[in-house]
Structure formats: C-alpha cells, structure tokens
Amino acid sequence: xxxxxxxxxxxxxxxxxxxxxxxxxxxxxxxxxxxxxxxxxxxxxxxxxxxxxxxxxxxxxxxxxxxxxxxxxxxxxxxxxxxxxxxxxxxxxxxxxxxxxxxxxxxxxxxxxxxxxxxxxxxxxxxxxxxxxxxxxxxxxxxxxxxxxxxxxxxxxxxxxxxxxxxxxxxxxxxxxxxxxxxxxxxxxxxxxxxxxxxxxxxxxxxxxxxxxxxxxx
Numbered sequence: 178x179x180x181x182x183x184x185x186x187x188x189x190x191x192x193x194x195x196x197x198x199x200x201x202x203x204x205x206x207x208x209x210x211x212x213x214x215x216x217x218x219x220x221x222x223x224x225x226x227x228x229x230x231x232x233x234x235x236x237x238x239x240x241x242x243x244x245x246x247x248x249x250x251x252x253x254x255x256x257x258x259x260x261x262x263x264x265x266x267x268x269x270x271x272x273x274x275x276x277x278x279x280x281x282x283x284x285x286x287x288x289x290x291x292x293x294x295x296x297x298x299x300x301x302x303x304x305x306x307x308x309x310x311x312x313x314x315x316x317x318x319x320x321x322x323x324x325x326x327x328x329x330x331x332x333x334x335x336x337x338x339x340x341x342x343x344x345x346x347x348x349x350x351x352x353x354x355x356x357x358x359x360x361x362x363x364x365x366x367x368x369x370x371x372x373x374x375x376x377x378x379x380x381x382x383x384x385x386x387x388x389x390x391x392x393x394x395x
Contacts, residue, residue: 181199181200182197182198182199182235183197183199184197185197185198186251187244187269187272188268189247189252189253189254189264189265189268189269190261190264190265191247191253191254191255191261191264191265192247192252192253192254193251193252194246194247194252194253194265194269195222195244195249195250195251195252196243196244196269197222197242197243197244198240198241198242198276199231199235199239199240199242200240200276200277201238201239201240203238204277204279205279205280205281206238206239206240206277206280207238207239207240207280207281207282207284207306207395208239208240208241208242208273208274208277208282208283208284209234209239209240209283209285209286210242210243210244210266210269210273210284210285210286210295210298211230211234211241211242211244211287211288211291212227212243212244212246212266212285212286212287212288212291212292212294213227213243213244213245213249213288213290213291214227214288214289214290214291215289215290216246216249216256216262216290218290220249220290221245221249221250222243222244222249222250223250224288225373225377226288226312226373226377226380227243227288227291228243229377229380229381229384230288230309230311230384231243232381233381233384233388234284234286234388236385237385237388237389237392239388240273240276240277242269242272244265244266244269246262246265247261247262247265252265259293259294259297262290262294263294263298266285266294266295266298267298267301267302270283270285270298274304281395282306282307282392283302283304283305283306284305284306284308284309284388285298285299285302285305285308285309286309286310286311287309287310288312289311289312289313289314289371290314292310292312292313292314292332293313293318293320295309296308296310296313296320296322296326297322299327299330300322300323300327303327305327305328306328307328307329307330307331307391308328308330308331309331309332309333309384309387310330310331311332311373312333312334312335312338312340312341312371312373313334313341313346313349314341315341315345315346315348315349316340316341316345317340317341320349323353324352325356325357325359326353326356326359326361327359328359329359329361329362329391330362331361331364331383331384331387332350332361332362332363332364333364333365333366333380333383333384334346334364334365334366334369335365335368335369335371335373335376336366336367336368336369337367337368337369337370338369338370338371339371340371341371346363346365350363362387364383364387366379366380
C-alpha cells in the first residue's frame with residue numbers, strides 16, 4: 178500500500194504546504210484530514226500517532242491526507258500561534274474536497290495541538306461528519322468554543338497522560354455529554370501516556386473500531 182502514498186504540495190495561505198496523500202480507488206469513499214502535534218515541540222506530519230492514524234483511515238478505504246503546518250518540513254511560512262495553522266488546515270481540506278468531490282463522509286482528526294486545530298476547523302466547516310481528537314489538552318487550550326459541538330466524534334486519551342490531568346478530560350466529557358443530538362465518545366487507554374508510547378497498538382485498535390462503526394451506514 179505504501180507505494181500509493183504520494184508526496185504532494187498544497188497551495189496554502191502562506192505558500193506551499195507539504196503533505197502526504199492516499200487516494201482510494203472508489204470515488205465515493207470517505208475523506209479524512211489528519212493534523213500534526215505542536216510545531217514548536219518537534220511536531221510534524223511524520224509523528225508516529227499521526228502516521229498510525231493516517232494508515233488506519235487508509236486501511237478503511239478513505240482518501241486521506243496528512244499535512245505539515247507552515248514552517249514545518251518543506252512547508253513555507255512560519256509558526257503562527259494557531260491562527261495560521263487553522264488556515265492551513267482549511268486550505269488542506271479545500272484541496273482534499275476538490276480531489277474527492279463525490280465523497281460519502283468528511284472526517285477530521287488531530288493529535289495533541291492538532292486536535293485543537295481539528296475541533297476549531299470542525300466549527301467552521303458544516304460538511305465535517307465526524308472527528309477524532311487524540312490527546313486533547315483542555316488544561317492548556319480553551320475548548321469552550323464547542324458550544325454546541327456540531328457533530329459526533331471520538332476523543333482518545335491516555336490514563337497516564339503526563340501533560341493533561343484527568344480532571345480536565347472529565348470536565349470536557351461532562352460538558353459534551355450534556356449536549357443533545359450528538360454523541361462524543363471518550364475512550365481512555367489505561368497504561369498510555371500523552372504520546373501513546375508502547376501503546377500504539379491499543380490506540381490503533383480503538384481508532385479502527387470507531388471508524389468501522391461510524392462508516393458502516395455509508
């Protein structure tokens with residue numbers, strides 16, 4: 178399968194965005210955009226969690242794209258404290274939709290800082306049907322903009338996350354579970370830290386199960 182993953186460059190608001198792209202042979206396949214962790218802490222689209230998420234979508238016959246935010250890898254520009262990265266994600270989703278205009282579903286996923294950008298993008302793009310937020314950081318970033326959260330999704334976190342107290346995750350869970358008409362599933366992985374070191378297999382298993390369940394009707 179790896180030989181079908183293309184290195185591409187997407188026109189972005191600050192110049193070219195480096196990306197990896199896999200296109201399903203089926204024109205009506207769902208699409209997914211996968212977003213990287215924080216660029217100033219070594220985050221890139223080649224992060225292990227991002228790559229594992231990308232491959233899980235790929236193996237479920239999605240057309241899927243992962244992208245380096247501005248200033249990362251071969252992408253033009255420089256870090257813009259979230260605002261520019263949100264614009265980059267929007268440009269990547271525009272490109273992905275143009276390439277797959279008959280898609281049956283639109284998903285967005287992000288890891289750590291990328292989960293914040295994914296959720297902000299979700300609020301601006303009504304065509305997004307589902308989301309996966311991996312290791313969100315409600316203790317660092319304000320997620321109160323999810324009021325209401327417009328669509329159902331999955332939040333996955335490690336019970337031993339050294340960067341996010343579990344109380345903050347529980348508060349976010351309570352706020353989202355009180356909302357009507359959507360279902361946000363919170364899945365903890367008992368032995369996992371923020372980066373899912375040595376727990377990648379468990380993470381992939383939960384991602385795969387959720388993706389299969391939520392695409393079964395399409």
